[in-house]
Amino acid sequence: xxxxxxxxxxxxxxxxxxxxxxxxxxxxxxxxxxxxxxxxxxxxxxxxxxxxxxxxxxxxxxxxxxxxxxxxxxxxxxxxxxxxxxxxxxxxxxxxxxxxxxxxxxxxxxxxxxxxxxxxxxxxxxxxxxxxxxxxxxxxxxxxxxxxxxxxxxxxxxxxxxxxxxxxxxxxxxxxxxxxxxxxxxxxxxxxxxxxxxxxxxxxxxxxxxxxxxxxxxxxxxxxxxxxxxxxxxxxxxxxxxxxxxxxxxxxxxxxxxxxxxxxxxxxxxxxxxxxxxxxxxxxxxxxxxxxxxxxxxxxxxxxxxxxxxxxxxxxxxxxxxxxxxxxxxxxxxxxxxxxxxxxxxxxxxxxxxxxxxxxxxxxxxxxxxxxxxxxxxxxxxxxxxxxxxxxxxxxxxxxxxxxxxxxxxxxxxxxxxxxxxxxxxxxxxxxxxxxxxxxxxxxxxxxxxxxxxxxxxxxxxxxxxxxxxxxxxxxxxxxxxxxxxxxxxxxxxxxxxxxxxxxxxxxxxxxxxxxxxxxxxxxxxxxxxxxxxxxxxxxxxxxxxxxxxxxxxxxxxxxxxxxxxxxxxxxxxxxxxxxxxxxxxxxxxxxxxxxxxxxxxxxxxxxxxxxxxxxxxxxxxxxxxxxxxxxxxxxxxxxxxxxxxxxx
Ligand SMILES: Cc1ncc(C[n+]2csc(CCOP(=O)(O)OP(=O)(O)O)c2C)c(N)n1
Numbered sequence: 001x002x003x004x005x006x007x008x009x010x011x012x013x014x015x016x017x018x019x020x021x022x023x024x025x026x027x028x029x030x031x032x033x034x035x036x037x038x039x040x041x042x043x044x045x046x047x048x049x050x051x052x053x054x055x056x057x058x059x060x061x062x063x064x065x066x067x068x069x070x071x072x073x074x075x076x077x078x079x080x081x082x083x084x085x086x087x088x089x090x091x092x093x094x095x096x097x098x099x100x101x102x103x104x105x106x107x108x109x110x111x112x113x114x115x116x117x118x119x120x121x122x123x124x125x126x127x128x129x130x131x132x133x134x135x136x137x138x139x140x141x142x143x144x145x146x147x148x149x150x151x152x153x154x155x156x157x158x159x160x161x162x163x164x165x166x167x168x169x170x171x172x173x174x175x176x177x178x179x180x181x182x183x184x185x186x187x188x189x190x191x192x193x194x195x196x197x198x199x200x201x202x203x204x205x206x207x208x209x210x211x212x213x214x215x216x217x218x219x220x221x222x223x224x225x226x227x228x229x230x231x232x233x234x235x236x237x238x239x240x241x242x243x244x245x246x247x248x249x250x251x252x253x254x255x256x257x258x259x260x261x262x263x264x265x266x267x268x269x270x271x272x273x274x275x276x277x278x279x280x281x282x283x284x285x286x287x288x289x290x291x292x293x294x295x296x297x298x299x300x301x302x303x304x305x306x307x308x309x310x311x312x313x314x315x316x317x318x319x320x321x322x323x324x325x326x327x328x329x330x331x332x333x334x335x336x337x338x339x340x341x342x343x344x345x346x347x348x349x350x351x352x353x354x355x356x357x358x359x360x361x362x363x364x365x366x367x368x369x370x371x372x373x374x375x376x377x378x379x380x381x382x383x384x385x386x387x388x389x390x391x392x393x394x395x396x397x398x399x400x401x402x403x404x405x406x407x408x409x410x411x412x413x414x415x416x417x418x419x420x421x422x423x424x425x426x427x428x429x430x431x432x433x434x435x436x437x438x439x440x441x442x443x444x445x446x447x448x449x450x451x452x453x454x455x456x457x458x459x460x461x462x463x464x465x466x467x468x469x470x471x472x473x474x475x476x477x478x479x480x481x482x483x484x485x486x487x488x489x490x491x492x493x494x495x496x497x498x499x500x501x502x503x504x505x506x507x508x509x510x511x512x513x514x515x516x517x518x519x520x521x522x523x524x525x526x527x528x529x530x531x532x533x534x535x536x537x538x539x540x541x542x543x544x545x546x547x548x549x550x551x552x553x554x555x556x557x558x559x560x561x562x563x564x565x566x567x568x569x570x571x572x573x574x575x576x577x578x579x580x581x582x583x584x585x586x587x588x589x590x591x592x593x594x595x596x597x598x599x600x601x602x603x604x605x606x607x608x609x610x611x612x613x614x615x616x617x618x619x620x621x622x623x624x625x626x627x628x629x630x631x632x633x634x635x636x637x638x639x640x641x642x643x644x645x646x647x648x649x
Contacts, residue, residue: 001060001062002057002058002059002060002061003018003056003057003058003092004018004057004058005058006058006227006230006231006234007231008227008231010224010227010228011223011224011227015057015223015227016223018057019050019053019054019057019223022053022088022091023049023050023053023252024279024280024281025087025090025091025097026049026053026084026087026088026090026091027046027049027252027253027279028275028279028281028285028286029083029086029087029090029097029100029101030042030045030046030049030083030084030087031253031267031272031275032101032286032288032291033083033086033087033100033101033104033105033111034083034104034266034267035266035267035272035288036101036102036104036288036291036292036295037104037105037106037113037266038266039105039113039264039265039266040082040083040104040105040113040264040266041080041081041082041083041263041264042083042250042256042262042265042266042267043188043190043249043250043256043259043260043261043262043263043264043265044078044080044081044084044157044186044188044249044263045081045082045083045084045085045087046084046249046250046251046252046253046256047186047188047220047247047248047249047250047251048078048081048084048155048186048220048247049084049087049088049251049252050220050221050223050226050247050251051155051184051186051220051226051245051247052076052081052084052085052088052155053088053091054223054226054227054230055074055153055155055184055230056074056088056089056091056092056121057092058230058231058234059071059072059074059151059153060072060150060151061074061092061121063089063092063093063094063120063121064093066094066120066121066304067120067307069146069148070143070148070149070150071150072150072151072152072153073123073136073139073140073150073151073152073153074121074123074152074153074154074155075123075124075126075132075133075135075136075139075152075153075154076115076122076123076124076126076132076154076155077126077129077130077131077132077133077135077154077155077156077157077160078126078129078132078155078156078157078160078186079114079115079125079126079127079128079132080113080114080127080264081115081157082104082111082112082113082114082115083104085115085121085122086100086104086111086115086119087100089119089120089121089122092121094119094120094121095111095119095120095121095303098290098291098294099111099294099299099301099302101291102290102291102292102294102295102299103294103295103299103301106295106298108298108300108301109299109300109301110301110303111301113127114126114127115127117306117423117424118303118306119303120303120304123135123139124136124139124392124423125419125422125423126419128415128419129157129159129160129163130160130163130164130165130166130384131165131384131388131416131419132154132155132156133154133156133165133166133169133170133173133181133183134165134168134169134172134384134385134386134387134388134389134392134416135388135389135391135392135423136152136153136154136169136181136392137169137172137173137176137178137181137385137389137392138388138389138390138391138392138393138394138395138396139152139392139393139396140152140178140180140181141176141178141353141377141389141393141398142392142393142396142397142398143180145349145350145351145353145374145375145393145398146349146351146398147348147349149180150180151180151182151234152178152180152181152182153181153182153184153230153234154181154182154183154184155184155185155186156183156184156185156186157185157186157188157191158185158186158187158188158189158191158196158204159190159191159192159196159199161185161202161204161207162199162200162202164384165384165385165388167207167211168379168380168382168384168385168386169385169388169389170183170208170211170212170213170240170242171211171212171380171382172379172382172385172389173213173240174211174212174213174239174240176377178240179236179237179238179239179240179241180236181240182230182233182234182240182241182242182243183208183213183240183241183242183243184230184242184243184244184245185204185242185243185244185245186220186245186247187204187220187244187245187246187247188246188247188248188249188258189249190249190258190259190260190263191260191263192260192263192264193260194260195260204244205217205244208242208244212239212240213239213240213241213242214233214237214238214239214240214241214242215241215242215244216229216232216233216241216242216243216244217243217244217245217246218243218244218245218246219245219246220245220246220247221247221248221251226245229241229243230243249262249263250262252278253267253271253274253275253278254274254278255271255274256271272286306424308424308426308482309395309396309397309426310397310399310426310482311351311352311397311398311399312351313340313343313344313351313352313399313479313480314340314343314344314480315340315343315476315477315479315480316336316339316340316342316343316344316476317339317343318336318472318473318476318507319332319335319336319339319472320469320472320504320507320508321467321468321469321472321496321504321507322496322504323495323496323498323502323503323504326493326494326495327468327493327494327496328468328489328490328491328492328493328494329432329465329467329468329471329489329490329494329533330362330363330364330432330489330490330491331364331468331493332468332469332471332472332475333364333430333432333471333472333475333487333489334363334364334365334366334367334368335367335472336471336472336475336476337354337364337365337367337368337401337475337479338367338368338371340352340475340476340479340480341368341371341372341375342371345371345372350372350375351397351398351399352372352375352398352399352400352401353375353376353377353390353393353398353399353400353401354368354369354372354375354376354377354400354401354402354403355377355379355386355389355390355400355401355402355403356369356376356377356378356379356403356404357379357380357381357382357383357386357404357408357409358378358380358381359403359404359405360378362405362432362433363403363404363405363430363432364403364432365401365403377389383404383408383409383412383413384412384413384416386402386404386413387402387409387413387416387417387420387427388416388419388420390402390427391416391417391419391420391423391425391427392420392423392425394420394425394426394427394428395420395423395424395425395426399426399428399479400426400427400428401428401430402427402428402429402430403430403431403432404429404430404431404432405431405432405433405438405445405447406431406432406433406434406435406447406450406488407433407444407445407446407447409429409430409431410429410431410447410449410450410453410454410486411447411449411450411453414453417429417454417457417460417484418456418457420484421457421458421459421460421484424459425484426482426483426484427484427485428478428479428484428485428487429460429484429485429486429487430475430486430487430489431447431450431486431487431488431489432489432490432491433445433447433489433490433491434447434450434464434488434489434490434532434533435447435448435488435490435532435533435534435581435582435583435611436448436490436533436582436611436615436620436623436624436627436629437490437491437492437533437582437620438490438491438620439491439619439620440617440618440619441617442616442617443614443615443616443617446611446614446615446623447488448582448583448584448588448611448614448615449583449584449587450462450486450488450583451464451560451561451583451587451588451589451591451592452583452584452586452587452588452591453587454486454561455560455561455587455592457484459483459484460484460485460486460561461478461483461484461485461486461514461559461561461562462485462486462488462559462560462561462562463477463478463485463486463487463488463514463558463559464487464488464489464531464532464558464559464560465487465489465506465532465558466497466506466518466530466531466532466535466536466556466558467494467495467496467497467505467506467535467536468494468496469496469497469504469505469506469507469510470497470506470510470512470518470556470558471487471489473506473510473511473512474487474512474558475487476512477512477513477514488532489532489533490532490533490582490620491620492533492620494533494536495536497520497535497536497539497556498539499520500521505518505520506518512558514559514562515559515562515563515564515567516559516564516567517529517555517556517557517563517564517567517570517571518555518556518557518558519553519554519555520535520539520554520555520556521539521542521543521546521552521553521554522553523542523546523551523552523553523554524551524553524574524575525550525551525552525575525642526552526553526574526575526576526577526578526638526641526642526645527552527553527554527555527571527574527576527577527578528541528542528552528553528554528555528577528578528579528580528634528638529555529556529557529571529577529578529579529580529589529593530554530555530556530557530579530580530581530589531556531557531558531560531579531580531581531583531588531589532558532581532582532583533582534580534581534582534624534629534634535556537580537624537629537630537631537634538554538580538634539554540631541631541634541635541638542554542638544631544635545635545638545639545642550639550642552638552642553574555571557589557592557593560588560589560592560593561592563592563593563596565600568593568596568597568600568602569600569602571593571597572597572600572602572604574604575604575605575645576604576605576606576607576641576642576645577593577604577605577606577607578606578607578608578609578634578637578638578641579593579606579607579608579609579610580609580610580629580634581609581610581611581629582610582611582624582627582629583610583611584610584611584612585608585609585610585611585612588610588611589610590606590608590610591608593606594606605641605645605646607637607638607641607645609628609629609633609634609637610627610629611627612627615627
C-alpha cells in the first residue's frame with residue numbers, strides 16, 4: 001500500500017506535513033553524507049528531492065517487503081543523486097538512517113556513490129547516464145508478461161537528456177504502448193560543465209513531443225503542481241507522459257542554489273555551519289561526531305540479500321543434425337529456441353522474451369515470433385536501449401534472449417551488458433555472424449574480439465559451439481541455467497562434427513557442460529585446439545595429418561572463459577598445442593588457454609593461429625585462407641610446428 005493516496009485531487013494536509021518534515025531531514029542527511037565522504041552529488045540530490053519524496057510516498061512499495069511482486073517501480077536514472085534517493089528511502093523505512101549516513105561511499109557498504117540495487121527500494125543500479133528509461137521499459141514489460149498491472153516512474157537529469165539512448169527508449173515506449181511508464185526530467189538547467197544550454201543546446205520538451213509523448217511542464221518545487229501532474233500521469237492515457245520539472249540545483253541552501261559546482265562537490269566546514277543555520281533545525285541533529293565514530297569502525301551494512309530471479313524453464317528435447325547435411329548454427333539456435341518455448345508454453349504466462357534489432361531473419365528468431373508474438377520485441381536499430389531493456393527484463397525472472405549480430409550485440413553495447421551484470425541480471429545474449437564467418441560484409445562486420453570483450457564481464461558465461469548439434473545443446477543449457485550467458489555463432493552452413501567412427505560427435509550420449517574440452521580425436525604427438533566455426537576445417541586438417549602418420553589430437557573448446565583445471569592438466573600432457581580460432585589471437589582462445597596453462601604451472605610450445613589484423617571482405621573460404629586458417633593453412637602450419645615446436649609469434 002502506498003504511504004499516501006495519489007487519487008486525492010490535491011495533496012492532503014497530512015502529506016504536506018510529512019513532506020515538510022521529510023524535506024528538512026533529507027536535506028540535512030544529504031549535506032551530512034557528502035560532508036563525511038567529502039565527495040558526492042548534493043546539488044542534483046537537492047533539486048530532485050521534492051520529486052523523490054512525492055514518488056516514494058505515493059508508489060505501491062513496501063519497506064517490509066522491498067521485492068514484493070507487483071510493486072510499482074521507481075527507476076532513478078541519474079544515479080549520482082544517491083544521497084537524495086537514500087535519504088528518501090530512510091524516511092520510508094527502507095534503510096536505517098544512521099547506517100546510511102555513516103557508511104555512504106565507504107568500502108564494504110552498499111550505500112555506494114551511485115545508487116545500487118542492493119539497497120532496498122533501489123530498483124536499478126545506475127550512474128552510467130541514459131540507461132534508466134530503458135531499464136524502466138524492461139520492468140514494465142516484465143509486469144505485462146506476468147499479467148500484473150504496475151506503475152513505473154523514471155526520474156532523470158536534464159543534462160542526461162543529451163544521451164541518445166533515451167530517445168531510443170522513448171520510441172520503444174510509444175511503439176509498445178507502455179503508458180504505465182512515466183518519465184520525469186529534473187530541469188535544473190545545470191550539469192557538470194555549467195549551463196546545459198551552453199554544454200549542448202537541446203529543446204528537451206520538443207524532443208519528447210516529437211516522439212509521441214505528452215509533455216507536462218511544472219514547477220518541481222511546488223507540491224500541488226507535482227501532485228497534480230504526477231497523479232494525472234499515473235492514470236495512463238492515450239500517450240505516455242513526461243513531466244518536465246523546473247527545479248533549482250542545490251535547493252534549500254542559499255549559497256548552493258543555481259551553482260553548478262555543487263553538482264559534485266561537498267560543502268566546506270564553514271558552509272556546513274551555514275547549512276545548520278539556514279536549516280532551522282536543532283544543531284544537535286547536525287553533529288557529525290557520532291557518524292564519524294561509526295564510520296571509523298568500518299561496519300559493513302546489514303541489508304537483506306538481493307534476490308536473483310530466474311525463469312524455471314524446461315529444456316525440451318534435443319534435436320540431432322545428422323551427418324551428410326549441412327546446417328547453420330544460427331538455424332539450430334532458432335529451432336532450439338522455438339523448441340524450448342514450446343516445451344514451456346503450457347502455463348498461463350510464458351516466462352520468455354526475445355528481442356531483435358532489425359535482423360530477425362538473419363538471427364533466426366522468426367519461429368519464436370510467429371509462435372509467441374506477445375513475447376517478441378522488435379526494437380529497431382536501437383541496440384543500446386535493447387541491451388538495457390532486455391537486461392532489466394532478465395533480472396525480473398523472465399528468460400530474456402537478445403539476438404543480434406556480434407559487432408552490434410557485443411562491442412556496440414558493452415557498457416549496457418556490464419551494467420546488467422552489476423544489476424545481477426540474467427541476460428542471454430545470442431550473437432550470430434561472429435568471427436570471420438559473416439559473408440562478404442568485410443571488417444566492419446567481423447566480430448573478432450568478443451571473447452576478449454565479454455571476459456571482462458565477471459558474470460558472463462561464454463559459449464562458442466562447434467556445430468549445430470552442440471549449438472542445440474548449448475542453447476538448452478543456457479536457457480535453463482542461471483546468470484548471464486553469451487552464445488556466439490557464425491553464418492555458414494556447416495557439416496556436423498563427427499567422431500572417429502563418423503557419427504555426430506555432439507549428439508547421443510554427449511552432454512553440454514561449461515569448462516569441459518571436447519576431445520574429438522585422441523592423439524599424443526601434439527594437440528590442435530579449436531573454437532567455434534573453424535572446427536570443421538581443423539578436423540579436416542587433423543584427419544589429413546593423422547592420415548600421414550602424425551598422431552595429432554583435436555580438441556574443441558566451447559567455453560574459453562571457463563576452463564576446468566582437469567582439462568587443462570590433461571591438455572598439458574601434450575608435447576605442444578596449436579590453437580585455431582577466427583578471433584583476434586591477442587584476446588581469444590589462444591590467450592585464454594595460455595593463461596590457464598601457465599596458471600596451473602604448465603609451460604609448453606604453443607602456436608596461435610587466428611586473426612592478426614582486420615581481415616578483408618570476401619567469401620568465408622577466401623577470408624579464412626587470407627588469415628591462414630583454411631584447411632591447407634592449418635595443415636601446413638601444424639605440420640611445420642610439429643617438426644620444430646618453438647614459438648613463432
Ligand atoms: C554516460 C555518462 N557520461 C558521463 C557521465 C559523467 N557525469 C555524471 S553526472 C553528469 C552531468 C549530469 O547532468 P544532469 O543530468 O543535469 O544532472 P545534475 O547536474 O542536474 O545532477 C555527467 C556528465 C556519466 N555518469 N555517464
